[in-house]
Amino acid sequence: MAPTPKGRATYHHGDLAAALVAATLEIIDEVGVRGFSVAEAARRTCVSPGAPYRHFADRDALVAAAALEVSRRLRAIYLETAAESGSAQERLATVAGSFVRAAARYRGGLDILFAPGLRATHPELRDSTREFVDLLLPSAFEVIAPGEGPATAVALLDALHALARGYVAQLLEGKFGDPDDVAEEVAIRATQAARALVAGYGVPSGHVGEVARDR
Secondary structure, eight states: OOOOOTTOOOOOSSOHHHHHHHHHHHHHHHHTGGGOOHHHHHHHTTOOTTGGGGTOSSHHHHHHHHHHHHHHHHHHHHHHHHTTOOSHHHHHHHHHHHHHHHHHHHTHHHHHHTOHHHHHHOHHHHHHHHHHHHHHHHHHHHHSOTTOOHHHHHHHHHHHHHHHHHHHHHHHHTTTSOHHHHHHHHHHHHHHHHHHHHHHHTSOGGGHHHHHHHO
């Protein structure tokens, strides 16, 4: 087998599926999901063009497997950061920073993770999102204002997700500078913004005006 360029995912007896997923993420980072082909993933793993289909039914199945791997990595980044957080508020705030760090590392991976068409045909991606939400819900219930119900907790998580995705989009568009150089700074900014958002959900809706006047 000919040597492959440094960083390429190569096949070594039994881990072809994992190598193909790694190659898929690499290609999508470079050319986007539209430019991805199973043939190129096979080439980078040094196998025949037909070999991937022993593990994945079609192109979308391979892309979905790559998206699921990104989901696992995002969750791992979050858990590592949240383990150092002493409060429910801080555990929720770290969601935004975790998204930014994941985007800096995996770039196009987040696009396929949240691609509506892919999620519609691959329920394992929806299940992965549901598991992440279930991981966050206890903290959301802990921080929302007394008397608020499940809808408020879910709304808080939706707002956190929107905030995080917004910072991710701006990071990858280069608004803050080269993503490789500013990722950690942007992750800190996103976490700070998320802290303010979480704090707002801890204020009873009828008391917002009173809090504003007190300031």
